[in-house]
Amino acid sequence: MAAYNRRMDTDxxxxxxxxxxxxxxxxxxxxxxxxxxxxxxxxxxxATPQVPxxxxxxxxxxxxxxxxxxxxxxxxxxxxxxxxxPAGYLARQLKDFQEGLRKYGPMEYTVRHLSPxxxxxxxxxxxxxxxxxxxxxxxxxxxxxxxxxxxxxxxGDPARELPACASxxxxxxxxxxxxxxxxxxLPYDYLSSQLGSWRTKTRATVAPDCMAxxxxxxxxxxxxxxxxxxxxxELPADLHAQPAGSVTPPLHCxxxxxxx
Amino acid sequence: MKRLRRWLLLVVxxxxxxxxxxxLRSGSAPVSRxxxxxxxxxxxxxxxxxxxxxxxxxxxxxxxHTAQGGARYAGGRVTATPFGDxxxxxxxxxxxxxxxxxxxxxFWQALHSGKGRHGELLYPAFTYxxxxxxxxxxxxxxxxxxxxxxxxQQTTGPLGLEFPYNVRASLxxxxxxxxxxxxxxxxxxxxxxxxxxxxxxxxxxxCNECHITRDALGGMRSDQPLSGGQIPVQNWYxxxxxxxxxxxxxxxxxxxxxxxxxxxxxxKGTAFGPMAEVVARSTQHMQENDLRAIATYLQSLPARSAxxxxxxxxxxxxxxxxGTKVYAQQCASxxxxxxxxxxxxxxxxxxxxxxxxxxGINAIRVVLLGxxxxxxxxxxxxxxxxxxxxxxxxxxxxxxxxxxxxxWSNKAPPxxxxxxxxxxxxxxx
Numbered sequence: 001m002a003a004y005n006r007r008m009d010t011d012x013x014x015x016x017x018x019x020x021x022x023x024x025x026x027x028x029x030x031x032x033x034x035x036x037x038x039x040x041x042x043x044x045x046x047a048t049p050q051v052p053x054x055x056x057x058x059x060x061x062x063x064x065x066x067x068x069x070x071x072x073x074x075x076x077x078x079x080x081x082x083x084x085x086p087a088g089y090l091a092r093q094l095k096d097f098q099e100g101l102r103k104y105g106p107m108e109y110t111v112r113h114l115s116p117x118x119x120x121x122x123x124x125x126x127x128x129x130x131x132x133x134x135x136x137x138x139x140x141x142x143x144x145x146x147x148x149x150x151x152x153x154x155x156g157d158p159a160r161e162l163p164a165c166a167s168x169x170x171x172x173x174x175x176x177x178x179x180x181x182x183x184x185x186l187p188y189d190y191l192s193s194q195l196g197s198w199r200t201k202t203r204a205t206v207a208p209d210c211m212a213x214x215x216x217x218x219x220x221x222x223x224x225x226x227x228x229x230x231x232x233x234e235l236p237a238d239l240h241a242q243p244a245g246s247v248t249p250p251l252h253c254x255x256x257x258x259x260x
Numbered sequence: 261m262k263r264l265r266r267w268l269l270l271v272v273x274x275x276x277x278x279x280x281x282x283x284l285r286s287g288s289a290p291v292s293r294x295x296x297x298x299x300x301x302x303x304x305x306x307x308x309x310x311x312x313x314x315x316x317x318x319x320x321x322x323x324x325h326t327a328q329g330g331a332r333y334a335g336g337r338v339t340a341t342p343f344g345d346x347x348x349x350x351x352x353x354x355x356x357x358x359x360x361x362x363x364x365x366x367f368w369q370a371l372h373s374g375k376g377r378h379g380e381l382l383y384p385a386f387t388y389x390x391x392x393x394x395x396x397x398x399x400x401x402x403x404x405x406x407x408x409x410x411x412x413q414q415t416t417g418p419l420g421l422e423f424p425y426n427v428r429a430s431l432x433x434x435x436x437x438x439x440x441x442x443x444x445x446x447x448x449x450x451x452x453x454x455x456x457x458x459x460x461x462x463x464x465x466x467c468n469e470c471h472i473t474r475d476a477l478g479g480m481r482s483d484q485p486l487s488g489g490q491i492p493v494q495n496w497y498x499x500x501x502x503x504x505x506x507x508x509x510x511x512x513x514x515x516x517x518x519x520x521x522x523x524x525x526x527x528k529g530t531a532f533g534p535m536a537e538v539v540a541r542s543t544q545h546m547q548e549n550d551l552r553a554i555a556t557y558l559q560s561l562p563a564r565s566a567x568x569x570x571x572x573x574x575x576x577x578x579x580x581x582x583g584t585k586v587y588a589q590q591c592a593s594x595x596x597x598x599x600x601x602x603x604x605x606x607x608x609x610x611x612x613x614x615x616x617x618x619x620g621i622n623a624i625r626v627v628l629l630g631x632x633x634x635x636x637x638x639x640x641x642x643x644x645x646x647x648x649x650x651x652x653x654x655x656x657x658x659x660x661x662x663x664x665x666x667x668w669s670n671k672a673p674p675x676x677x678x679x680x681x682x683x684x685x686x687x688x689x
Contacts (some may be wrong), residue, residue: 047598051605051643060594061630061644064651099329105688106629106647108328113540113634118641 055125061110062122070126074134077187083129086241088178090123091116092255096205103202133239136187138232141224149229152222153183162217163250165226168210173230175241179255182241188231195223206254213251290377296363303364303404312405315398318550319391319464320542324348334358334412338420339385340493340687342478345420346385354411367403368396373441381431383419384439389480393444393463438479450560453549457557460550461486470498470534486561490619495686496533497617504563508613517555521546523638529614530607530633532626540634567618569671576662576674583663586656590648591664599668605643610668620675623661624683627652654680 051057056068062082066072070082082090094111096102098119111119151157153173156164166173168180175182183191197203198215205211218226252258302308316322325348327336335350335358350358359367366377374388375381382388394402424430444463446455461467462485472480473489481487488500488508500508509517512528519526521543524536531539543551588597594606601608609615614622630647633639648657654677662674 047596048600049593049596049602049606051594051602055641058641058643060646061632064630064646064648100327101329106649109629109688110631110644110647113536114632115635115640118635121641 055121059122059125062126066126067131069129069131071129071131071134072187072190074136074187077136077189080190081133081186082126083131084239084241085127085181086175086178087120087123087127089175089181089255090126091120092179092205094119094123096203101204101206103197133185133235135185136189136231138188138228139224141228145221145225146229146232148222149225149227150233152218152226153229153233160217162214162222165230168247168249168251168253170242170247172236172238172242173233174236174239176247177241177244180241180247182239183230184233185235185239186231188227191227191230192223195227208252208254208258210249210251210253210255289379290361291363291365293361293363296365298364298400298403302400303407305404308401308404309408310405311398312401312403312408314545314547315402315464316405317542317545318460319394319402319466320538321351321402322541323537324385325351331412331414333406333409334414335416336414338417341385342492343425344422346383347417347419348386349416350412350414351406352409352412352414353407354413357413357415358411359406360411364400364403367406368399371399371402372443374435374439381428381435383421383428383431384434384478387466387469389439390463390466390469392439392441393459395443395459398464434477434479437477451556453553453556454560456550457553457555460554461557465554467501471501472498484564486558487564488617490621491534494534495621495683496625497614497619497621498534499613499617499622500564501558502561502564503559504561506564506566507561508617509558510613511611512559514552514555514559517558518548518551519638521551521554522548522636524634524636524642525604525607525639527603528608529612532614532631532633533622536631536634539636544634544636544638570673572673574676576666579659579662579674580666582656583659583661586652586660587663587667590652591660594643594645599664599670606645609664610670612670615664616670616672618672620661620665620672620679621683623664624657624675624680625686627657627661628680628684629688649684654678654684 056063062070065079066082067079070084072081072083073079074081093102094114095116097104097107098111098114100108102108114122152162153165156162156167165183168176169183170176170180173183194203195215195218198209198212201212215223249256249258322332324337324339325333325335327334330336331352333351335348338345338347352358353360355361362377369375369377369379370382370386371388371391371394373392374384374386419426444459447458450458468480468485470491471486471488472484473487474480474492478492486501488498490497503509503512503517509528512526516526516528520529520531521539524531524539524544546554591609595601595609596606599608599610614626626645628647628649630645632644633642635642652660657680658675658677661680664670665672665674
């Protein structure tokens, strides 16, 4: 509101500062001044809400589910954490929802008419948020399953042409700028449902969709194993995504600009 | 239901016979592009193509003829109707799957008469009921623009219509009831701007296709154009557009209308749902004088009769008093405790046409879905509204919607928790 008034005042001053002022123009200036005065008066009225001119205020729609700082809903695991994920990755997800590559009605509805610039700004807001990770419940699985999960995450399974998660998502699995998200600290339910949704084609991205390839090579038990290991793995001290260019992905990924 | 089917069967039989007879009589075979009266050089005129591009935007052809994430004008979006699903065809000049072989005569026959290249009757999901008013010159410009696009090979999916609606000849009966063919005729007693507005609103803008109540056969009640109605299947309420007494936009100034169409919001309300789509893709790109013309015309729509207060079959006092609390907790921090909103940021709810529309659908669904107003040049970083579907029960939503529909100067009937439950699960596209 304050910025709104400031802008009004500036306009009015600008129009006054340019003599000689044409008649119609001065009339416009008068109207602008009137408006400005009205706005100030309205702001004095305690019944009128004070609205901060911030991106945080603008994205109230996102915060309702993902949290004001993009902390997600760790308890239910349903609404993913956005805080600290690379901005390129977040902006890409908004675009994928817009284009129907990722399917989720409420998200598709919310982002339908956003511009690429605005989506980038929203993505950067959440990428900059630093909030502690909170752990989510992990289903009880056997030691062998956890072992299988660790192998998949850190070494992969060459027999099934499965690259390790770490080969793209970074040695610490904290992601790589600007397009690859971190995997540690995410809830089991979220991780397993995302891997599943690549297989049911409710989550996709620009071709070639390397994660779809990986998800389709995983067996059902692999999905449980890797999700359980990732969700229960101890968090590294530094949770920031690695710098750009620090990994060489073993598959062709459209999201990384590799259309080969 | 059985009786209705039998009745429809009779309609179909009569229509097939009538249709066959008419087809034999008229025999509208396709006109080859070589035989067209429009020569190829005319279609290459950059001024004509530019005009066509503008008019195609005004008509918002891309809304239906572009799939989500798909190539522009290559078709594929499915319009869900109470009679089944109708996919929009490919308008790019691909010879096999688009309009590559269509002459202007074929195009005109579709737009003006609602008939395909071979004289087959088109389903009015393609709203030729409005487009018939488009002038020959404007249609030519649109055709020239579409033909200038890069061809995209994309086959249109099959019609998802059940018997008897899949019998095209049955449309003869429908057309006899609801379709009046004819280009817009200017009313010389009115200003040029009024006529331009009427032409755009009734024709290319096809506003009346949503802003009207439809009957059981999907026909428009023609006696009161633009008087508002529920959009079938999509389940949004397109409000009455009269700005006069008891009108849906009562008290809207010319500037309010222009602002909403240009920027997605005005001092009186904000576009959301299907109208957000219209603003984002179409009206924000319209020329100022065309927007003013539309406003001039809408302001001339007549006053409406007042709706008598209804006796409500359920207890509203508890509901409304509960809604007062929900409003104070969830809504007042943005919309103000007096429902006045914040100028340029959050819409007022007092006197808001979408709060007060007869069904309550819009308010229910906006509370459930929240969302962003359309991003436009005039509002590039809009403030959004949180969705409440995940945090408020059906009863809470019903109570707060009932409260805002009765608070301040609003006098709309309350809604029930059952209604909220129903719209909670309405598909979003």
